Amino acid sequence: MNVKIPYGAAPFETTLPDTADTLDINEPEQNITPEKFCKAVHTAIQEAPLNLSDTIIVVTDKTRVCGYPTYLPLLVEALEHKGLKRNALRFIIAYGTHPRQSDEECRRCYGEVYDLFPFIHHDCTEEAIFTDCGTTSRGVPIRMRRDILEASCVITMGPLCHHYFAGYGGGRKLLFPGCGERRAIYANHGLYLDTAGKRLASACRPGVLEDNPLAQDLFEIARIREADLALHGIMDSRGRLCDVVIGRGTAKYLEACRIHGQLCESSADSYPLVIASCGGAPKDINFIQSHKAIHNASMFVEDGGTLLIFSQCPEGIGSQTFLPWFNKGGFANAFDELAQNYQGNGGTALAMMTKTARIHIIMVTELPADICRTIGVTRYSFDQARQCIRRISAGSAYIANAGLLVKQERP
Numbered sequence: 001m002n003v004k005i006p007y008g009a010a011p012f013e014t015t016l017p018d019t020a021d022t023l024d025i026n027e028p029e030q031n032i033t034p035e036k037f038c039k040a041v042h043t044a045i046q047e048a049p050l051n052l053s054d055t056i057i058v059v060t061d062k063t064r065v066c067g068y069p070t071y072l073p074l075l076v077e078a079l080e081h082k083g084l085k086r087n088a089l090r091f092i093i094a095y096g097t098h099p100r101q102s103d104e105e106c107r108r109c110y111g112e113v114y115d116l117f118p119f120i121h122h123d124c125t126e127e128a129i130f131t132d133c134g135t136t137s138r139g140v141p142i143r144m145r146r147d148i149l150e151a152s153c154v155i156t157m158g159p160l161c162h163h164y165f166a167g168y169g170g171g172r173k174l175l176f177p178g179c180g181e182r183r184a185i186y187a188n189h190g191l192y193l194d195t196a197g198k199r200l201a202s203a204c205r206p207g208v209l210e211d212n213p214l215a216q217d218l219f220e221i222a223r224i225r226e227a228d229l230a231l232h233g234i235m236d237s238r239g240r241l242c243d244v245v246i247g248r249g250t251a252k253y254l255e256a257c258r259i260h261g262q263l264c265e266s267s268a269d270s271y272p273l274v275i276a277s278c279g280g281a282p283k284d285i286n287f288i289q290s291h292k293a294i295h296n297a298s299m300f301v302e303d304g305g306t307l308l309i310f311s312q313c314p315e316g317i318g319s320q321t322f323l324p325w326f327n328k329g330g331f332a333n334a335f336d337e338l339a340q341n342y343q344g345n346g347g348t349a350l351a352m353m354t355k356t357a358r359i360h361i362i363m364v365t366e367l368p369a370d371i372c373r374t375i376g377v378t379r380y381s382f383d384q385a386r387q388c389i390r391r392i393s394a395g396s397a398y399i400a401n402a403g404l405l406v407k408q409e410r411p
Helices: 034-047 068-082 103-110 146-150 182-192 213-222 250-264 287-298 323-327 331-340 346-358 369-374 382-390
Strands: 002-005 012-015 021-023 055-059 089-093 119-121 130-135 141-145 153-159 161-163 167-169 229-235 241-247 271-277 301-310 360-364 378-380 396-399
Touching: 012 382, 034 068, 034 229, 034 241, 055 068, 055 146, 068 103, 068 153, 130 146, 141 146, 141 182, 161 250, 161 287, 167 213, 167 250, 182 213, 182 346, 229 250, 241 250, 271 287, 287 301, 287 346, 301 382, 323 331, 323 346, 323 369, 331 346, 346 360, 360 382, 369 378, 378 382
Parallel strands: 021 396, 055 089, 055 153, 089 119, 153 229, 271 301, 271 396, 301 360, 360 378
Antiparallel strands: 002 012, 130 141, 161 167, 229 241
């Protein structure tokens, strides 16, 4: 079986044994076109009582694009048809704790609108822009951007996706943590830790919203300021917008989650060996982004098995707050320190430690060998990967887009 394993911008060509199972998402049908999009948006705007006197559109960053160059101009045009004045519109890029993009990267992400309208680069550390809105029932501080709270209309547009501890990404996550304050984000992410059991919370899993403390906390925060209109993108494995669920509130978000889940969840068995790719650029742009695919693919590996993951990581780790957790003397020490003061990508580090304690992870990557050793993985060259694949006898699976495919498991 000849395959081109996605790796950055240049796939790795090899041959897999015919006995290897191929696991993939059910690709969504291409149900959206510019014409259908315009019609759907016009219908939604007619049904929604929008006050467009001070409008903000919140978009995702380069790691989660949503057909923006094609569809943002059409969204703006539909709003202008409804009465929006050009000087009454601005955009916010929901970075969360991610680093700011360059102007060139933004033009690639958002197209012509980036130079036509003001774009605000959200900075989670800029404390003066936030308003204190109390705390959630779990003690997480609610600090919202003042401009979002005061805007007459807030519209979000982003892709629906699984999230390895929040259940699903997209939707409500564009406003928080996407536009959240750093300490509040960390407090919410700290719910990933089961402090009583000294382990990661079992219900914080991809595809799980019910009984997921972190996901439920996000729903509680969302009630402070919901988007007046939300566009939830349904994407295919190539990153193309195939459909859009438009509306307001939790019901529409859950509808989009259900559609995405039906496309991207699998009940396949576990295997001794899984060969997987993050899906190529930009999904493997750095380790933090690649971890989603590593996490998903690991779910298909049996205890003691091996995951061979292709993840270029040309931008390195992608966070300065990830590696230090591997110098704490092990999972228990790192857990205790993180439970006292959640910071950065500590939860990602603990999740990685959990996986490397259960299975052997081999990465084909540009990450330096010393970093690979630090995070507990083995670094392979293309030749070593090819030799490993040639030795496969039985009991293996191949996942071309592991960042999208999730094993159907419930706590």
